[in-house]
Amino acid sequence: MDSGRRWKRRPEGANWGDFGADDQIGRMNLLTPERRLAGAAEIREGLAFTLSLPLDLPGWGKGTEFRRPPRLFATTSHDGQAMYNLPIGFGTDNPRGVVCDDGVILCTQYSTQWDSLAHMGMRFDADDDGIEEIVYYNGYRAGEAIIAPEGDQPPVARALGIENLATAGVQGRAVVVSLVEAFGPGRTWVGHADLQRAMADQGCVVREGDFLLLHTGFDDALIAARGEADPRAMDQVGAVLDGRDPALRDWVRDCGLIAICADNIGVEGFGFADCSAGCDHSMAPLHDLCLFKLGIHLGEMWRTGELSRWLLKEGRSACFLTAPPLRLPGAVGSPVTPVATV
Structure with a gap:
């Protein structure tokens, strides 16, 4: 190159x-x-x-489109309790503090x-060799820079x-x-x-x-x-x-x-x-x-x-x-x- x-x-x-x-x-x-x-x-x-x-x-997008609405969920404490309206306290049997904590699954x-x-991206002959490859802006390549998911590996x-x-x-x-x-x-x-x-x-x-x-x-x-x-x-x-x-x-x-x-x-x-x-x-x-x-x-x-x-x-x-x-x-x-x- x-x-x-x-x-x-x-x-x-x-x-x-x-x-x-x-x-x-x-x-x-x-x-x-x-x-x-x-x-x-x-x-x-x-x-x-x-x-x-x-x-x-x-x-x-409720089951019919590939992009879905966001879904909130409560995170869980170390003992498996949902962290929503969850009493918290240290060193006391009657905690007065209460916490909510959540996460979200969303389509970006x-x-x-x-x-x-x-x-x-597009298929384009960026190598000028007569063969089209999948490339993105500034020539970044599929499989090298843009990685599809495979097995347990997420896309990136x-x-x-x-x-x-x-x-x-x-x-x-x-x-x-x-x-x-x-x-x-x-x-x-x-x-x-x-x-x-x-x-x-x-x-x-x-x-x-x-x-x-x-x-x-x-x-x-x-x-x-x-x-x-x-x-x-x-x-x-x-x-x-x-x-x-x-x-x-x-x-x-x-x-x-x-x-x-x-x-x-x-x-x-x-x-x-x-x-x-x-x-x-x-x-x-x-x-x-x-x-x-x-x-x-x-x-x-x-x-x-x-x-x-x-x-x-x-x-x-x-x-x-x-x-x-x-x-x-x-x-x-x-x-x-x-x-x-x-």
């Missing part, structure tokens, strides 16, 4: 190696101290908006989440795991675009021209090093359903980015944004079964572009509605965002409780 790199050929339009041969955070490298200060300048009122759904939403990407750069991302994002200092300027304001609450496929029109109407300008936050109304519908949302009906709620549009993909590549976060599932639309627009992948072309080629993190199912409506009312479009994931080594995704300050 040239210069110790894991690849001889990188995908067309990719930035592999631009941030170093061993880079694992991609475009987050653009989040400099100066850009954090620029983001902090968006704080004028000191108001904070929590951008996380309750982690038991969307509410489906069930609700409000970050995708790590290990979430989506030895590279590109979510802990790399956790230590990247995820704070900066975020631009918020209301797609529901521009296109209404129904399903609309939003290409480059549509997005640019909506941004111009709302005074949104994306600078290098910015986060892009989208509000589609999907979060409002989930909250209103109170855990009883029909996933098939939700497929028709809210605008979605059309990753098939080459102009949109070019804009994402060129504008300098470091992450795209939306209140829906997937950021982009799904449901098409061809590559007629020249996409590398038939299901999720923006995932391929962002996670695989450019190292742009994706945030899904964020609660952006309240923030978006406030900004629109005030004639503003930007805020200061703080959104570190869990520092969970080896995971390919993470719950997140983002906070926007205006």
